[in-house]
Amino acid sequence: MTFTSSTDQHGPSLSANLCGKTAIVTGSSRGIGAGIAAELGRRGATVIVTYTGEGSRQLAPEVSGTIEEWRSGGKGITLQADITSAVDRQKLVDVAVDSGPTKKIDIVVHNASNGDDCYLKDITDQFFERQVDVNMKAPLFLTQAAVPHMPRGGRIVLITSAAARMGVAETSVNSATKAALESFSSVWATELGQTHGITVNCVSPGPIATEQFHNSSPEFKEALQPLIKSTPAEARMGEVNDIVPLVSFICSEESRWVTGSVISGTGGMLLV
Template sequence: MKVAIVTGASSGIGQSAAIEIAKRGAGVILTYGNNPGGGLETVAAIEKEGGRAVALPLDVGETGAFAAFRDTVADVLRDTWQRDTFDYLVNNAGASEASLIEDTTEETFDRLMRVLLKGPYFLTQTLLPLMADGGAIVNTSSNSTTAGLEPGYSVYASMKGGLNVLTRYMAKEFSTRGIRVNAVSPGPTRTRLGDDAFTRFPEVVPALAARTALGRVGEPGDVGAVIATLVSDESRWVTAQNVEVSGGFNL
């Protein structure tokens, strides 16, 4: 059985990706940040469909905890799947905070940098010794780097832009082990990002839908299905790509 690690899987895109990957027959180690209940909900959803999943706490903004996390993953792999390695890594955990460049503090910049760019960089580095050859990595980026730039997201989008470059470098360097690396770039998607912005500001939804060719905002399942496809063998000849999953936002 293949095994995937999905970060930030207590809600939204990560939760959907974990469930979709499990539906395709893989075991899942999923992480949660400040929402342990959501992590357990994801596990329950996977187990209800006959899959196997384990939820672990992880703050992707704290690189000092990564070595201990790797050791815990190794224990879980042995205890749950009788394996020493895993196959798929989905670097999905994120954070969002909006501020105009003139108002942005170094603290905000550094916090988003730690979660969105430094975290995936060093978490991947830390977990790489446990990853099986021929595996796959998907990094969750954002179409805020290219389409419909909105004032206030300069830091967020800059870090996602860095992640896009990192995706290509990972694909190049890890190709010697047959590991494929791709990114997905969602458009506006109904998640808890930005302190549950879609729930707090429902009035923005019609305007975003109007700017989307397919006429609605994205749902987590729209993106999760693409992530599951990218890690699967169906995408065995796809690497170093950034797939926009936006329904044609700003087309």
């Protein structure tokens, strides 16, 4: 797996502005999560790189290895954790606290997601509960567990999706959970702002060329083609490196006056 720093495509090297910070990035063995973890590490953070299943066991250490290769002072720590499990969520928090230079958790990026597609007529209780557990319940309770360990200036980022507003077939549950995360963001920004000094924001990608997208149903991918071809920024799908800089900005000190926001990473797709 190869990771490209945002600076490789967008000009001079940025300062290591996250040195001394500790970050949790869920679902960070592949796709957008891997890109985010690698970039936060490149900027100097200690990053807990999480994965769930055996299929990602080989991938997560590659992300951690990339962080070490940047030689920016960042560190990658690989951890297997099922974020739908209360025990594993606490383990994740404990490892982050123990591993960081300040024994605090400065950044939590909720990236892990179940994006399975299903027509309304085929949705089962099991399908519904699986998506809600991963996409809504886990971020809520992981945030609850992490906040007591977060200092003022902490950052919480939720990776949502333009699917919350697109009305694409087969996304009844997934789009609803993404909309819920955007609601979490505005509520938590109020609850955690003045009292805790923590900002909470969403980054909302459009279709991104990841393994998860390529594994979607042919009908789902076909339905998106007209939107992709008419994307204002360029007639293409988004890439991981289009989203990563948005997240790293939200994690930085420069974003201190941004909270409760949903930052669009769609190339203007929903403007057409």
